Amino acid sequence: xxxxxxxxxFYWDRFGILVILLIAFGIxxxxxxxxxxxxxxxxxxxxxxxxxxxxxxxxxxxCSGGFDLSVGSIVGLSTCVWAASLPVFGIVPATLLTLAVGxxxxxxxxxxxxxxKIVTFVATLSMSMVFRSVAxxxxxxxxxxxxAEINPEAKVIAQNYTIxxxxxxxxPLLMMIVVYVLGYLIYRYTRFGVYTxxxxxxxxxxxxxxxxxxxxxxxxxxxxxxxxxxxSLITASQLMQGxxxxxxxxELEVITATILGGTSLAGGKGNVWGSLIAxxxxxxxxxxxxxxxxxDEYQRLTIGFVLLLALTVSGIQELTRRSR
Numbered sequence: 001x002x003x004x005x006x007x008x009x010f011y012w013d014r015f016g017i018l019v020i021l022l023i024a025f026g027i028x029x030x031x032x033x034x035x036x037x038x039x040x041x042x043x044x045x046x047x048x049x050x051x052x053x054x055x056x057x058x059x060x061x062x063c064s065g066g067f068d069l070s071v072g073s074i075v076g077l078s079t080c081v082w083a084a085s086l087p088v089f090g091i092v093p094a095t096l097l098t099l100a101v102g103x104x105x106x107x108x109x110x111x112x113x114x115x116x117k118i119v120t121f122v123a124t125l126s127m128s129m130v131f132r133s134v135a136x137x138x139x140x141x142x143x144x145x146x147x148a149e150i151n152p153e154a155k156v157i158a159q160n161y162t163i164x165x166x167x168x169x170x171x172p173l174l175m176m177i178v179v180y181v182l183g184y185l186i187y188r189y190t191r192f193g194v195y196t197x198x199x200x201x202x203x204x205x206x207x208x209x210x211x212x213x214x215x216x217x218x219x220x221x222x223x224x225x226x227x228x229x230x231x232s233l234i235t236a237s238q239l240m241q242g243x244x245x246x247x248x249x250x251e252l253e254v255i256t257a258t259i260l261g262g263t264s265l266a267g268g269k270g271n272v273w274g275s276l277i278a279x280x281x282x283x284x285x286x287x288x289x290x291x292x293x294x295x296d297e298y299q300r301l302t303i304g305f306v307l308l309l310a311l312t313v314s315g316i317q318e319l320t321r322r323s324r
Contacts, residue, residue: 009317013262016313017274020260021281028288035288042168044283049172050231052279054250055257056183057227059275062258063187064220065200065267066113066120070128071228071254074105075247077135078232083144083242091153095233102229103222105131110218128251135244144242157237172234176276179227184272196220200267228254249300256303257282260310266318282306 028035035041054071061068078098085094105127112123146154160167187193195216198206207213231250236242259265260281261274282303289299 009320012317013269013271013274017261017271017277017281021277021284024281024284024288028284028291032288032291035284035291039166040287040291042163042166044287045280046169046173047287048276048280048283049169049176050234051250051253051257051282052176052276053179053234054224054228054231054254055261055275055279056179056272057224058254058258059183059261059263059270059272060187060196060220061224062255062263062265063200063267063270064196064217065203066217066220067124067255068106068109068221068224068228069121069124069251070105070109070131071224072247072250073128073131073135074102074225074228075232075235075250076244077105077131077138078102078229079236079239079242079246080135080139080144080244081242082233082236083146084138086146086151086154091151091156098233099226099229102225102227102232104225105229106222106225107218109225110221113221114214114217132244139242139244141244146236146240146242148240154237154240157234169238175230175234176279179230180272180276187270187272192216192219197268197270200264200269202268252307253282253303256307256310259314260306264318265311265314 025036054075058068058071078101081101082094082098085097088094089097109124109127112118112127113120116123118126148155157171158169159171161170162168163170187196195206195211195213198209198211199213199216203213232247235246239246257278258275261276261278262271263269263275285302285306286299289302
């Protein structure tokens with residue numbers, strides 16, 4: 001590969017998603033100038049938290065050489081658990097229980113992949129069906145409504161606060177910031193982060209080197225399940241309900257944000273902050289299309305094209321690296 005190509009991919013890995021975000025801002029600024037208003041920009045930031053938090057966990061999963069197709073089902077199951085347990089235990093125990101359910105779902109994914117030797121795609125897709133079915137059985141196929149009079153604290157996560165004279169759901173934004181700071185520190189400075197990159201780069205070599213591959217992968221998927229469950233708390237608080245049908249298609253948005261952010265689909269290289277910026281980009285696209293009067297179907301279609309673009313760029317990048 002030429003020096004120019006090397007230089008291009010070097011800067012693309014670091015600033016490519018930021019350039020795309022600025023281009024998207026420019027396009028929507030022309031089509032719908034109101035999108036640049038402080039209120040809307042704050043809304044975009046807070047709305048990016050649901051996908052953004054889950055994308056941080058997915059960054060580790062894809063960096064390890066796999067991915068998790070069950071995060072949408074984990075979101076649905078977790079909202080049901082939170083909604084059902086709130087009146088019984090209160091917000092703190094219910095939240096801890098919900099996060100534990102997400103972590104256990106992730107561990108089950110990891111065990112299926114490492115101990116049963118099931119291919120990641122098949123394992124997480126199968127577990128996705130299991131988790132959603134459990135949610136349907138648990139709720140008898142009905143929505144679990146959260147009654148504000150009984151559990152007013154449930155609104156806390158999605159409560160609006162005023163910043164610079166503009167309303168914003170502050171807690172989801174703070175949750176996302178904390179998750180990404182911790183995620184970056186873990187990825188960059190801990191042994192677990194090194195193990196994750198090593199497993200994603202060459203699993204066989206990692207095993208030969210004495211790296212605990214199975215434990216690393218189980219921990220990676222536990223992290224993915226945990227962050228998906230955190231996203232479910234925001235969803236349930238906003239809608240004041242839990243439902244097994246929530247989170248359908250959510251995994252595609254999370255994977256889109258992760259790959260678009262610069263995490264290599266081939267494994268071995270992640271971009272934590274890139275995933276954050278990509279999540280903001282997807283929230284911007286949804287907001288912009290919504291302001292243009294386009295329905296959710298068109299928004300999903302656009303995100304599908306964005307995923308295709310991200311996969312194409314990732315594929316080209318991997319081909320050029322192999323040609324070195």
